[in-house]
Amino acid sequence: MPADNLAAEPRAVSAGRPTERSGLHLALRIFVTLQTAAILFQGVTAGQLLNGTDSMKDVHATGSAAVHLTALVQLVLAILWWRPGRGAGWPALVSLLIALLGFVQSAVGGSHNLAVHVPLGMTLLGVSAAFLVWAWSPRSAARPGHT
Template identity: 35%
Template sequence: MTGSGGAPARRWLLRLLRTVAVLMLLDTLVQAALAGLFVTGDLDLLVWHAANAGVLSALSVVQTVAALAVWRVMRGPLWPAAASAVLAVMVSAQQGLGEARVLAGHLPLGMAIFGCAAALTCWAFTHRADASPRRIQPLPGVAE
C-alpha cells in the first residue's frame, strides 16, 4: 500500500491541499459576488460579506498548514507554503481594509487575493508527487 518510500500513503496530503485550494478559490468568488450584489443595492449582503471574510481567513490558514505539510512530509516545493502564508496575510489585511471602509485598497487587494488563490489552485492540480523521497544533499565541505 505504501509503495516506495510511503509516498502513496501520504498523497492524502496533496488531496487535502487540492480540496482546500478549491474551497479557497470558490469562497473568494463568493466574496466577490456578495460585494457585487451589495453594491447593486442589497444592503443585507454586507453582513454576509463580512461573515464570509472569517471563513476565507480560516481557509487561508488551513491552506497554509496543508501546503507546509506537503512541503515537509511529501518533500514538495516550499514556495506554495510561502505563497499560502502571504495569502493568509493578504486576507487579514483585506478584512482590516474592509472594516475600515478603505475601498481604494480593499478592491485591488481582493483582485490580488483571487489571482493568488487561482495560481495556488492551478499548482495544486498540476503538481505530481514523487514516488520516492528525495535525499537531501549535504553542504559542500560538511562531513556527513
C-alpha cells in the same frame, strides 16, 4: 485494469523511487479549491454590496471568516506538504501570502477603504486561482520538491 484501480491516482517518481500521491496532497488540493471558492464568493457579495444590496453586509462579513479559516487550514497543509512531506516549499509561502493578504483585506474592508479593498480582493483572487491551477495540475505531485 480492475475497476477498483480506476480510482487510484497515478504514481509519481521522487528521487528514483515511486511514491503514491498522499492524502495530504488531496487535502491541499481540496482546501486550495475551497479557498478560491470562498474568495470568489466574497467578490460576488462585494459586487452586490456595491450595487446597493445592504442585506449582503452580514453575508460578506461571514464570508470573510470562511476565507480566513480556509486560508489557515491551507497554510498548515502546505507546511506539512513541504517539511515532513518533502514537497516544494513555495506552496507554503504562497499560502502564507494568501492568509496574510486575507487579514489585510479584512482590515481594509472594515475601514471602508474601497479604493484599496476592491483591487486587493481581485489580486487575492488572482493569486488563489493561479495556485488552484497548480494544485490540480499533474506537476503538483509529479516531483515533490521540484515543482
